Amino acid sequence: MISIGIDIGGTFIKFMAIDAQGKVLKRTAIVTDTTLSAQAFVKQLAAIVKEWQKEFKKEKFVIGMGVAGDTDNTKGILHFAPNIPWHNFNIVDMLKKETGFPCWACNDANMAAWGIYDYEFKRKYKNLMVITLGTGVGGGLIIEGKLYQGFSGSAGEFGHIKVDYSKTAPKCGCGHKGCLEAYIGTKGLKRQMLKAAKKAPKSVLAKLLKSEEFSIKLLSDAASKKDKNALAIWRNFGHYLALALSDTVLLFNPEAIVLAGGVSKGYKYFMPAIEEVFSKQVIKRPFKDIKVLISKQKDIGAFGSALYALSQQNER
Numbered sequence: 001m002i003s004i005g006i007d008i009g010g011t012f013i014k015f016m017a018i019d020a021q022g023k024v025l026k027r028t029a030i031v032t033d034t035t036l037s038a039q040a041f042v043k044q045l046a047a048i049v050k051e052w053q054k055e056f057k058k059e060k061f062v063i064g065m066g067v068a069g070d071t072d073n074t075k076g077i078l079h080f081a082p083n084i085p086w087h088n089f090n091i092v093d094m095l096k097k098e099t100g101f102p103c104w105a106c107n108d109a110n111m112a113a114w115g116i117y118d119y120e121f122k123r124k125y126k127n128l129m130v131i132t133l134g135t136g137v138g139g140g141l142i143i144e145g146k147l148y149q150g151f152s153g154s155a156g157e158f159g160h161i162k163v164d165y166s167k168t169a170p171k172c173g174c175g176h177k178g179c180l181e182a183y184i185g186t187k188g189l190k191r192q193m194l195k196a197a198k199k200a201p202k203s204v205l206a207k208l209l210k211s212e213e214f215s216i217k218l219l220s221d222a223a224s225k226k227d228k229n230a231l232a233i234w235r236n237f238g239h240y241l242a243l244a245l246s247d248t249v250l251l252f253n254p255e256a257i258v259l260a261g262g263v264s265k266g267y268k269y270f271m272p273a274i275e276e277v278f279s280k281q282v283i284k285r286p287f288k289d290i291k292v293l294i295s296k297q298k299d300i301g302a303f304g305s306a307l308y309a310l311s312q313q314n315e316r
Protein backbone atom coordinates (compact mmCIF):
# COMPACT_ATOMS: atom_id res chain seq x y z
CA MET A 1 0.00 0.00 0.00
CA ILE A 2 1.21 3.48 -0.93
CA SER A 3 -0.41 6.62 0.36
CA ILE A 4 -0.06 9.93 -1.44
CA GLY A 5 -0.49 13.08 0.59
CA ILE A 6 -1.27 16.33 -1.24
CA ASP A 7 -1.06 19.62 0.62
CA ILE A 8 -2.98 22.27 -1.32
CA GLY A 9 -1.93 25.74 -0.21
CA GLY A 10 -2.23 29.27 -1.56
CA THR A 11 1.38 29.35 -2.82
CA PHE A 12 2.49 25.74 -3.33
CA ILE A 13 0.97 22.30 -3.77
CA LYS A 14 3.16 19.66 -2.10
CA PHE A 15 3.05 15.96 -2.85
CA MET A 16 4.43 13.09 -0.81
CA ALA A 17 4.27 9.31 -1.19
CA ILE A 18 4.74 7.11 1.89
CA ASP A 19 4.52 3.38 2.53
CA ALA A 20 2.33 1.75 5.20
CA GLN A 21 5.08 2.29 7.83
CA GLY A 22 5.28 6.04 7.14
CA LYS A 23 8.55 5.87 5.20
CA VAL A 24 8.80 8.72 2.68
CA LEU A 25 9.26 7.33 -0.85
CA LYS A 26 8.85 10.42 -3.00
CA ARG A 27 8.13 14.10 -2.70
CA THR A 28 7.66 17.05 -5.03
CA ALA A 29 6.04 20.49 -5.11
CA ILE A 30 4.49 22.72 -7.74
CA VAL A 31 3.45 26.37 -7.66
CA THR A 32 -0.31 26.84 -7.16
CA ASP A 33 -1.65 28.08 -10.50
CA THR A 34 -4.72 30.06 -9.48
CA THR A 35 -5.62 30.82 -13.12
CA LEU A 36 -6.70 27.21 -13.75
CA SER A 37 -10.30 25.98 -13.64
CA ALA A 38 -11.19 23.53 -10.84
CA GLN A 39 -11.20 20.66 -13.33
CA ALA A 40 -7.80 21.59 -14.83
CA PHE A 41 -6.39 21.91 -11.32
CA VAL A 42 -7.58 18.40 -10.35
CA LYS A 43 -6.21 17.00 -13.64
CA GLN A 44 -2.86 18.54 -12.69
CA LEU A 45 -2.95 16.64 -9.35
CA ALA A 46 -3.95 13.41 -11.10
CA ALA A 47 -1.09 13.73 -13.61
CA ILE A 48 1.51 13.60 -10.81
CA VAL A 49 -0.28 10.68 -9.10
CA LYS A 50 -0.34 8.74 -12.40
CA GLU A 51 3.34 9.49 -13.00
CA TRP A 52 4.24 8.07 -9.59
CA GLN A 53 1.98 5.07 -10.09
CA LYS A 54 4.17 3.94 -13.01
CA GLU A 55 7.02 3.37 -10.56
CA PHE A 56 4.98 1.25 -8.14
CA LYS A 57 2.77 -0.69 -10.53
CA LYS A 58 1.94 -3.59 -8.20
CA GLU A 59 0.94 -1.44 -5.23
CA LYS A 60 -2.50 -0.27 -4.13
CA PHE A 61 -2.84 3.51 -3.77
CA VAL A 62 -4.81 5.80 -1.48
CA ILE A 63 -4.81 9.61 -1.56
CA GLY A 64 -5.26 12.18 1.20
CA MET A 65 -5.65 15.88 0.45
CA GLY A 66 -5.15 18.67 2.93
CA VAL A 67 -6.83 21.80 1.62
CA ALA A 68 -6.18 25.31 2.93
CA GLY A 69 -9.87 26.04 3.36
CA ASP A 70 -13.25 24.97 4.71
CA THR A 71 -13.47 21.37 3.52
CA ASP A 72 -16.24 18.89 4.39
CA ASN A 73 -14.31 15.77 5.42
CA THR A 74 -17.32 13.43 5.09
CA LYS A 75 -18.65 14.58 1.69
CA GLY A 76 -15.34 15.70 0.16
CA ILE A 77 -16.58 19.17 -0.77
CA LEU A 78 -14.24 22.14 -0.79
CA HIS A 79 -16.61 24.93 0.27
CA PHE A 80 -14.44 28.00 0.67
CA ALA A 81 -10.75 28.88 0.73
CA PRO A 82 -9.46 32.40 1.32
CA ASN A 83 -6.23 31.97 -0.67
CA ILE A 84 -7.22 29.58 -3.47
CA PRO A 85 -9.94 30.22 -6.07
CA TRP A 86 -11.74 26.84 -6.32
CA HIS A 87 -14.91 26.79 -4.22
CA ASN A 88 -18.07 24.68 -3.80
CA PHE A 89 -17.06 21.56 -5.68
CA ASN A 90 -16.47 17.93 -4.77
CA ILE A 91 -12.70 17.64 -4.93
CA VAL A 92 -12.75 14.04 -3.69
CA ASP A 93 -15.17 12.75 -6.34
CA MET A 94 -13.28 14.60 -9.07
CA LEU A 95 -9.86 13.17 -8.12
CA LYS A 96 -11.37 9.70 -7.59
CA LYS A 97 -12.74 9.86 -11.14
CA GLU A 98 -9.39 10.98 -12.56
CA THR A 99 -7.24 8.40 -10.73
CA GLY A 100 -9.54 5.52 -9.73
CA PHE A 101 -8.07 5.51 -6.18
CA PRO A 102 -9.82 6.00 -2.81
CA CYS A 103 -9.47 9.67 -1.78
CA TRP A 104 -10.12 11.78 1.30
CA ALA A 105 -9.94 15.53 1.85
CA CYS A 106 -9.83 17.63 5.03
CA ASN A 107 -8.73 21.05 6.07
CA ASP A 108 -4.91 21.17 5.77
CA ALA A 109 -4.27 22.18 9.38
CA ASN A 110 -6.38 19.20 10.53
CA MET A 111 -4.18 16.95 8.39
CA ALA A 112 -1.06 18.54 9.86
CA ALA A 113 -2.46 18.06 13.37
CA TRP A 114 -3.02 14.37 12.69
CA GLY A 115 0.53 13.94 11.33
CA ILE A 116 2.10 15.75 14.27
CA TYR A 117 0.05 13.82 16.83
CA ASP A 118 0.35 10.40 15.24
CA TYR A 119 3.89 10.45 13.85
CA GLU A 120 6.03 13.29 15.15
CA PHE A 121 5.00 13.02 18.82
CA LYS A 122 3.97 9.35 18.73
CA ARG A 123 0.54 10.08 20.28
CA LYS A 124 2.14 11.50 23.44
CA TYR A 125 -0.16 14.54 23.82
CA LYS A 126 -3.78 13.37 23.77
CA ASN A 127 -5.07 16.96 23.97
CA LEU A 128 -3.14 18.92 21.41
CA MET A 129 -3.58 22.07 19.40
CA VAL A 130 -1.61 22.49 16.16
CA ILE A 131 -1.28 25.85 14.46
CA THR A 132 0.06 26.03 10.90
CA LEU A 133 1.85 29.25 10.02
CA GLY A 134 2.23 30.08 6.33
CA THR A 135 0.36 32.02 3.63
CA GLY A 136 -2.71 31.08 5.64
CA VAL A 137 -2.96 30.41 9.37
CA GLY A 138 -4.78 27.21 10.31
CA GLY A 139 -5.59 25.22 13.40
CA GLY A 140 -6.09 21.53 14.12
CA LEU A 141 -7.36 19.96 17.31
CA ILE A 142 -6.67 16.57 18.82
CA ILE A 143 -9.13 15.97 21.66
CA GLU A 144 -8.73 12.86 23.83
CA GLY A 145 -6.55 11.29 21.13
CA LYS A 146 -8.98 11.90 18.25
CA LEU A 147 -8.84 14.43 15.43
CA TYR A 148 -11.71 16.83 16.07
CA GLN A 149 -13.12 18.14 12.78
CA GLY A 150 -16.41 19.53 14.03
CA PHE A 151 -20.01 18.94 12.92
CA SER A 152 -19.35 19.83 9.26
CA GLY A 153 -15.55 19.51 9.01
CA SER A 154 -15.09 23.26 9.55
CA ALA A 155 -13.28 23.12 12.93
CA GLY A 156 -9.90 24.78 13.18
CA GLU A 157 -10.37 28.02 11.21
CA PHE A 158 -7.96 29.53 13.69
CA GLY A 159 -6.57 32.21 11.34
CA HIS A 160 -9.95 33.91 11.06
CA ILE A 161 -10.38 34.57 14.75
CA LYS A 162 -10.73 38.34 15.07
CA VAL A 163 -7.90 40.05 16.97
CA ASP A 164 -8.45 43.66 15.90
CA TYR A 165 -11.87 45.35 16.11
CA SER A 166 -10.64 48.85 15.20
CA LYS A 167 -11.79 50.73 12.08
CA THR A 168 -8.26 50.65 10.65
CA ALA A 169 -7.93 46.85 11.01
CA PRO A 170 -6.27 45.28 7.92
CA LYS A 171 -8.32 43.27 5.44
CA CYS A 172 -7.93 39.49 5.41
CA GLY A 173 -7.95 37.14 2.40
CA CYS A 174 -11.34 35.84 3.59
CA GLY A 175 -12.93 39.26 3.07
CA HIS A 176 -13.22 40.21 6.76
CA LYS A 177 -11.17 42.80 8.59
CA GLY A 178 -8.91 42.27 11.61
CA CYS A 179 -8.48 38.46 11.40
CA LEU A 180 -5.35 36.97 12.98
CA GLU A 181 -4.21 35.89 9.50
CA ALA A 182 -4.24 39.51 8.30
CA TYR A 183 -1.42 40.12 10.81
CA ILE A 184 0.57 36.92 10.92
CA GLY A 185 -0.05 35.23 7.52
CA THR A 186 2.79 35.82 5.04
CA LYS A 187 0.77 38.44 3.12
CA GLY A 188 0.18 40.36 6.36
CA LEU A 189 3.86 40.12 7.28
CA LYS A 190 4.88 41.35 3.84
CA ARG A 191 2.56 44.35 4.20
CA GLN A 192 4.13 45.25 7.56
CA MET A 193 7.68 44.76 6.21
CA LEU A 194 7.08 47.01 3.18
CA LYS A 195 5.53 49.68 5.40
CA ALA A 196 8.49 49.56 7.80
CA ALA A 197 10.99 49.71 4.91
CA LYS A 198 9.26 52.79 3.49
CA LYS A 199 9.48 54.55 6.85
CA ALA A 200 13.12 53.59 7.41
CA PRO A 201 14.70 53.31 3.92
CA LYS A 202 18.25 52.97 5.28
CA SER A 203 17.43 50.11 7.67
CA VAL A 204 18.76 46.55 7.26
CA LEU A 205 15.22 45.38 6.51
CA ALA A 206 14.77 47.95 3.71
CA LYS A 207 18.14 47.04 2.16
CA LEU A 208 17.38 43.32 2.26
CA LEU A 209 13.97 43.90 0.68
CA LYS A 210 15.65 45.80 -2.15
CA SER A 211 18.40 43.28 -2.82
CA GLU A 212 16.57 39.99 -2.31
CA GLU A 213 13.29 38.44 -3.32
CA PHE A 214 10.68 38.63 -0.54
CA SER A 215 10.75 35.80 1.99
CA ILE A 216 10.02 35.30 5.67
CA LYS A 217 13.67 34.24 6.12
CA LEU A 218 14.53 37.80 5.17
CA LEU A 219 12.55 39.04 8.18
CA SER A 220 14.51 36.65 10.45
CA ASP A 221 17.80 37.72 8.85
CA ALA A 222 17.00 41.38 9.53
CA ALA A 223 16.01 40.52 13.13
CA SER A 224 19.29 38.62 13.63
CA LYS A 225 21.08 41.84 12.68
CA LYS A 226 19.03 43.63 15.37
CA ASP A 227 16.90 45.61 12.90
CA LYS A 228 14.40 47.37 15.18
CA ASN A 229 11.47 47.16 12.77
CA ALA A 230 12.03 43.47 12.02
CA LEU A 231 12.16 42.71 15.76
CA ALA A 232 8.97 44.76 16.30
CA ILE A 233 7.14 42.85 13.51
CA TRP A 234 8.10 39.52 15.12
CA ARG A 235 7.06 40.81 18.57
CA ASN A 236 3.74 41.92 17.11
CA PHE A 237 3.43 38.47 15.48
CA GLY A 238 3.85 36.73 18.85
CA HIS A 239 1.46 39.13 20.55
CA TYR A 240 -1.43 38.63 18.11
CA LEU A 241 -0.84 34.88 17.88
CA ALA A 242 -0.90 34.66 21.68
CA LEU A 243 -4.16 36.63 21.91
CA ALA A 244 -5.93 34.06 19.72
CA LEU A 245 -4.12 31.15 21.40
CA SER A 246 -5.10 32.24 24.91
CA ASP A 247 -8.82 32.26 23.98
CA THR A 248 -8.57 28.74 22.59
CA VAL A 249 -6.49 27.51 25.55
CA LEU A 250 -9.25 28.77 27.89
CA LEU A 251 -11.77 26.84 25.81
CA PHE A 252 -9.88 23.54 25.30
CA ASN A 253 -7.16 23.35 27.98
CA PRO A 254 -4.67 21.47 25.73
CA GLU A 255 -1.51 19.88 27.11
CA ALA A 256 0.61 21.17 24.24
CA ILE A 257 0.50 23.62 21.34
CA VAL A 258 2.63 22.76 18.32
CA LEU A 259 3.48 25.47 15.81
CA ALA A 260 4.16 24.19 12.30
CA GLY A 261 4.82 25.62 8.82
CA GLY A 262 7.60 27.74 7.38
CA VAL A 263 6.92 30.88 9.42
CA SER A 264 7.35 28.95 12.71
CA LYS A 265 11.12 29.05 11.99
CA GLY A 266 11.10 32.61 13.40
CA TYR A 267 10.17 31.23 16.84
CA LYS A 268 13.10 32.68 18.75
CA TYR A 269 11.91 36.17 17.78
CA PHE A 270 8.21 35.70 18.57
CA MET A 271 8.18 33.20 21.46
CA PRO A 272 8.95 35.79 24.21
CA ALA A 273 5.80 37.74 23.23
CA ILE A 274 3.69 34.56 23.54
CA GLU A 275 5.18 33.85 26.98
CA GLU A 276 4.40 37.40 28.05
CA VAL A 277 0.72 37.20 27.06
CA PHE A 278 0.38 33.76 28.71
CA SER A 279 2.05 34.98 31.94
CA LYS A 280 -0.52 37.77 32.27
CA GLN A 281 -3.54 35.44 32.21
CA VAL A 282 -5.83 35.62 35.23
CA ILE A 283 -6.86 31.96 35.12
CA LYS A 284 -3.34 30.62 35.50
CA ARG A 285 -3.50 26.80 35.56
CA PRO A 286 -4.22 26.10 31.84
CA PHE A 287 -1.20 28.28 30.92
CA LYS A 288 1.23 27.25 33.65
CA ASP A 289 2.39 23.88 32.36
CA ILE A 290 1.38 24.17 28.72
CA LYS A 291 4.12 23.26 26.25
CA VAL A 292 4.57 25.45 23.18
CA LEU A 293 6.60 23.37 20.72
CA ILE A 294 7.83 23.73 17.13
CA SER A 295 7.22 20.94 14.61
CA LYS A 296 10.44 19.68 13.01
CA GLN A 297 8.71 17.43 10.50
CA LYS A 298 9.28 18.64 6.95
CA ASP A 299 6.14 19.15 4.83
CA ILE A 300 3.83 18.08 7.64
CA GLY A 301 0.69 19.02 5.65
CA ALA A 302 1.45 16.50 2.89
CA PHE A 303 2.81 13.96 5.34
CA GLY A 304 -0.23 14.22 7.65
CA SER A 305 -2.57 13.92 4.63
CA ALA A 306 -0.85 10.68 3.58
CA LEU A 307 -1.05 9.29 7.15
CA TYR A 308 -4.72 10.29 7.39
CA ALA A 309 -5.57 8.44 4.15
CA LEU A 310 -3.82 5.33 5.53
CA SER A 311 -5.75 5.54 8.81
CA GLN A 312 -9.07 5.93 6.94
CA GLN A 313 -8.29 3.01 4.65
CA ASN A 314 -7.43 0.84 7.67
CA GLU A 315 -10.76 1.72 9.32
CA ARG A 316 -12.70 0.48 6.28
Ligand SMILES: [Zn+2]
Nearest residue numbers: 160172174179
Ligand atom coordinates in the same frame (compact mmCIF):
# COMPACT_ATOMS: atom_id res chain seq x y z
ZN1 LIG B 1 -10.02 36.09 7.66
